[in-house]
Amino acid sequence: MDHNKQQETTHKPVKRKEMSRRQFLSYTLGGAGAFMAGGAILPMIRFAVDPILQKKEKAGFVKVIEESKVTNEPTEVKFKIHQVDGWYESDPKLAAWITKDESGKIFALSPVCKHLGCMVSWGGEEAPNEYHCPCHGARYTKDGKNLKVAPKPLDEYEVKTENGWVYLGPIDPNSRV
Amino acid sequence: MAHKHDPNEKIVFIGDSRVRKRDYSNVTPPDYTAFPGKSEAFIPNFLLKEWMVGVVVLIGFLVLVIAEPAPLGYPADPLNSAFIPMPDWYFLFLYQLLKYPYASGDFIVLGVLGLSGIPFIALLLAPFLDTGKERRFYRRPIASSLMIVSLVAVVYLTWVSWAHYQHELEATGTVPEHIEREIKAEEAVAKGLPRPIPGKEKIPAMVAADDPAFTETMTQAACIACHGAELEGGGGPALRGIGDVLSKDEIVQTITNGKGDGAMPAFKENLSAEQIDQIATWLSKQKAEAAE
Amino acid sequence: MFKNMYNWIDERLDITPMWRDIADHEVPEHVNPAHHFSAFVYCFGGLTFFITVIQILSGMFLTMYYVPDIINAYYSVDYLQHQVAFGAIVRGMHHWGASLVIVMMFLHTLRVFFTGSYKAPREMNWVVGMLIFFVMLGLGFTGYLLPWDNKAYYATKVGLEIAGAVPFLGDYIKELMNGGTIVGAQTLTRFFAIHVFFLPGALLALLAGHFFMIRKQGISGPL
DSSP, X not given: OHHHHHHHHHHOOOOOSXXXXXXXXXXXXXXXXHHHHXXXXXXXXXXXXXXXXXXXXXXXXXXXXXXXXXXXXXXXXXXXXXXXXXXXXXXXXXXXXEEEOTTSOEEEEOOBOTTTSOBOEEOOXXXXXXXXXXXXXXXXXXXXXXXXXXXXXXXEEEEXXXXXXXXXXXXXXXXXX | OOOOOOTTOXXXXXXXXXXXXXXXXXXXXXXXXXXXXXXXXXXXXXXHHHHHHHHHHHHHHHHHHHHSOOOOOSBOOTTOTTOOOOOOGGGHHHHHHTTSGXXXXXXXXXXXXXXXXXXXXXXXXXXXXXXXXXXXXXXXXXXXXXXXXXXXXXXXXXXXXXXXXXXXXXXXXXXOHHHHHXXXXXXXXXXXXXXXXXXXXXXXXXXXXXXXXXXXXXXXXXXXXXHOTTSOOSSSOOOTTGGGXXXXXXXXXXXXXXXXXXXXXXXTTTSOHHHHHHHHXXXXXXXXXXXX | OHHHHHHHHHHHHOOHHHHHHHHHOEEOGGGOTTTOGGGGGGGHHHHHHHHHHHHHHHHHHHTTTOOOXXXXXXXXXXXXXXXXXXXXXXXXXXXXXXXXXXXXXXXXXXXXHHTTTTSTTOHHHHHHXXXXXXXXXXXXXXXXXXXXXXXXXXXXXXXXXXXXXXXXXXXXXXXXXXXXXXXSHHHHHHHHHIIIIIHHHHHHHHHXXXXXXXXXXXXXXXX
16 A cells, blocks of 8 residues: 555655646546536437437227126237337237226226236136236236236226227226235 | 565565566656756646636537537438438548549549559658658648648639539529428417427328318329328328318319429329319318317 | 455456557647647548447447348338437437448548548558548448338449449349349348448448557658
8 A cells, every 4th residue: 555655755845825827727627528528418318318318108098898897807909009119100009908897887907917028818618717927827806816927917008888889998907805 | 587675666566577667766757858948747737728728618619519409310311312411521532532533434543543542642641741850831732732632722723612512402403401401390380289209290180081082083084093092192292181281272273284393293184173172272281280 | 446446356357558659659749739729630530430339329229129021121210210219319319320330431541541640650640540441431322221211222223333343243232232133021131231231330440440550650750
């Protein structure tokens, strides 16, 4: 350690209270450098982080199925939404499992497994009366409650019924469990 | 590697010679005592002066960038024969040079290799061509005069090329695409419409598509050959939403007498006035509002 | 704390001499604009580098939004310019910076030429500098195509016709640059790769050589 001290003292031979000319120049240099770097880079940073600052548009509701066709047994529906992703506009397909509960209320679950994002499906030989995920065997009840493997219940679509048709909206966390 | 322990040596590595303390004590920096005047340290003294210039340049640059947005025209269309090609300004001199008869056509090889290639190679090898000791430009007349002549030529060619481009724009009545586009965007925004994106304009749906004016008369008259089976456009413009652009009378006028020096043919021979009126009535109903 | 960290690294890698050499070398008076105003002509090299750094940075940021595909290229440029905050500024920097870098480099070249600074022993540095000039022109040419608007498309077509006029090899050069027989999808990806990876890589290597040589040889003396 002593040789470092020795080196420092050789660079700063006299220690006075006021700023030395060299120090002043160094600070000005730092200021000019910071100005140049900031002037050039700050607009670029704002440009890069724009996606997190852009206003999120809530997805609208999409007409999917007639109300009368929804039963106590979950039914799979597939529907298209209009998605604007930057310069790319597309109509990706989404799926939902729609069920009517005991009180007659209609709810729709998203089939995206909360474990690692595979697609779950209802019933089948392996898991009658449960949602079953083929990837790691996660199971959910009819209400989407997680029984095995998955850490959270299945997400739910916002549901609206109008003139005998069911409309699905944005995806929210499960409210039934 | 001697293993004597020198107290001034910063680190002593034992058994590994990959990282070695080098002795800088006898490396003398380039000697500037031969140069007159005061010299100063690079950091911070000299670099500060350079960066002051840098700050001024940056401010000027940002002002330019904010004042003048980068141009963007319409999407590339290989069939657009009206477009006047224009390289970036620093290639203009080359572009202009290759227009001259002794640099193009049968002489293109001379133009590309002789007039462009050789000067560039000469520039690349300048220190080996101009080998004299003298550095002042007025003491080496050949090199300097060649450079000055080339500079004048480059400036002149660039200017001629640019003037010619401006002249052509004027002669053909063309507004450069990026300017036209900005104007259109401003107009649309002023009207409260969304900013139009060229090539992605939404064509309104057809109104009353089962009208006999369309299904019979227009099909017979082969309107769809140019305007598209769904009137979505093709060789001719899209006709959906035409009611927003032209009035019924204007449509009658267009069908009867044609438009654009026969680009749209006159149909007064092939269609009766009654048929034209029928079509025009139907077309004037094609409004974006009605289509929704 | 920084001092301790620095010392820790310095003990192991002995970095002090590297930056001390750059920081402490003396700069003579005849290139110092504070002493002679006319010495501002010696700033053009540094300014070229400054604008080049801006070009590299803005280019890196632009590729966050740009796609080199003939269907989407134009729309991604349109999107980043009009829909993304500061998009017009960042694209403007890259667009105008391209011109400015050519101007600065041109002035720097003229300064070196008319002060005869390329003479022995600095011949190699001149050659490297001219190669940088050509790389920059190449960057300008390939970058011009990327927005895929009419101006880009037709300028590239003309440029490739000129390349095609080179005797014997012309057709091969043209087809190679086209990535086929037409200016199209493959041309765009090719130009993108050249503009974003190949030429900048070459540029950085050449710049390193340029700076190494000027540090080694020192600045040329006064006239």
